[in-house]
Amino acid sequence: MDVNETIEDIKFFLHHLSLPETAQVFIVARVADAMWEAANAGVFLSILPDNRQSTLPMVGQSSALRLFAGHTEEGALSLMGGSDASTLSSDPAWSILLPDCGDLLEESTSVALEELSQLVAPSSLTHLELHIAPRILLFDSVDWQAVLRSLHCVRIMVVGSRWAAEGLVRALYQHQDLLPVLELLELCLGELLAETHAGPLPVPNETIPRRRIEKVVIVQADQKEAPYMEGTIIGSMIEASAYKFRHSICSACHVAATRVLEPESSDESAGSMSPGIILC
Numbered sequence: 001m002d003v004n005e006t007i008e009d010i011k012f013f014l015h016h017l018s019l020p021e022t023a024q025v026f027i028v029a030r031v032a033d034a035m036w037e038a039a040n041a042g043v044f045l046s047i048l049p050d051n052r053q054s055t056l057p058m059v060g061q062s063s064a065l066r067l068f069a070g071h072t073e074e075g076a077l078s079l080m081g082g083s084d085a086s087t088l089s090s091d092p093a094w095s096i097l098l099p100d101c102g103d104l105l106e107e108s109t110s111v112a113l114e115e116l117s118q119l120v121a122p123s124s125l126t127h128l129e130l131h132i133a134p135r136i137l138l139f140d141s142v143d144w145q146a147v148l149r150s151l152h153c154v155r156i157m158v159v160g161s162r163w164a165a166e167g168l169v170r171a172l173y174q175h176q177d178l179l180p181v182l183e184l185l186e187l188c189l190g191e192l193l194a195e196t197h198a199g200p201l202p203v204p205n206e207t208i209p210r211r212r213i214e215k216v217v218i219v220q221a222d223q224k225e226a227p228y229m230e231g232t233i234i235g236s237m238i239e240a241s242a243y244k245f246r247h248s249i250c251s252a253c254h255v256a257a258t259r260v261l262e263p264e265s266s267d268e269s270a271g272s273m274s275p276g277i278i279l280c
């Protein structure tokens, strides 16, 4: 089912539907000419009806979510969900797109992040992707602890770009009970090299150990060389037995990239190796 309406009109319409779990739902919510304000009305919660458990059961049962925020061809802000993480971007079970909220993107993204745990059953969600363009500055506007607190079954977490990744990693470091079963952290970065130091950076707080994460993958658009993770602020807060690097293009997180790779590229170059870094 496709719905394309002004954001204020969608909730009422969806309230009267009843769709089977197997239905695919694609919602486009336009904000032009609307009186909508994210801070007051919410973002996805202003679109999805309160009775969504019965009207749109596929939303709450999602095991994978992908949030995309940036001035991209795909639109300004979107959320996709489903049970198969590998098809989230190409064939999601459902999606909500706000194509024209670009002027309100910082506020909308902050609000949207804090709504995620209310949209899906925390016991269902195992895969979460947050791709937030570097120009969307979320320094103090996101309470990452609040975003992640109830998502206790997430095993795979993907976050970018740099400022969002740093905020999320700082929350994982300071509150080590967040995402307790996290196995894989993938950092979708476009500008990690800028603050790489020659030697390892000490932990920000010597009374708090680095957050141990089984596997950390760095996704970069620039494949000149692998960053020395231990010399970065993000690297000072986490500990992994090996950092893996993958080269790909994310149209939200890698907006500064000048190099265009083939789609689906996972080219892995040798580059210059630093101790403790494994290129694979």
Ligand SMILES: [Zn+2]
Binding pocket: 130, 131, 132, 159, 160, 161, 188, 250, 251, 252, 253, 254
């Ligand atoms: Zn990304």
